[in-house]
Amino acid sequence: xxxxxxxxxxxxxxxxxxxxxxxxxxxxxxxxxxxxxxxxxxxxxxxxxxxxxxxxxxxxxxxxxxxxxxxxxx
Ligand SMILES: [Zn+2]
Numbered sequence: 728x729x730x731x732x733x734x735x736x737x738x739x740x741x742x743x744x745x746x747x748x749x750x751x752x753x754x755x756x757x758x759x760x761x762x763x764x765x766x767x768x769x770x771x772x773x774x775x776x777x778x779x780x781x782x783x784x785x786x787x788x789x790x791x792x793x794x795x796x797x798x799x800x801x
Contacts, residue, residue: 753782753793760786761796 744766754761762785764772773781775792782793 750798751795752798753780754796755782755784755787755789755793756791757784757789758787760784762786 752761752763764782768782769780775781778795779792780795781790783790784793
């Protein structure tokens with residue numbers, strides 16, 4: 728029965744990689760640059776509430792409470 732566990736583990740792994748990151752983008756509070764983050768950063772970065780997360784902006788390289796915005800497409 729170990730192969731069943733293996734298939735479940737692979738399924739969870741794919742979900743962790745693909746889940747969430749395609750649904751939301753984040754907007755820098757300093758320069759209004761909109762960017763996406765990887766699932767790993769999404770897991771480890773501190774969160775103030777459901778819409779604010781402490782992220783480093785790829786455009787201005789400053790830490791800010793980025794605002795979560797829902798993507799229109801995809
Ligand atoms: Zn910025």
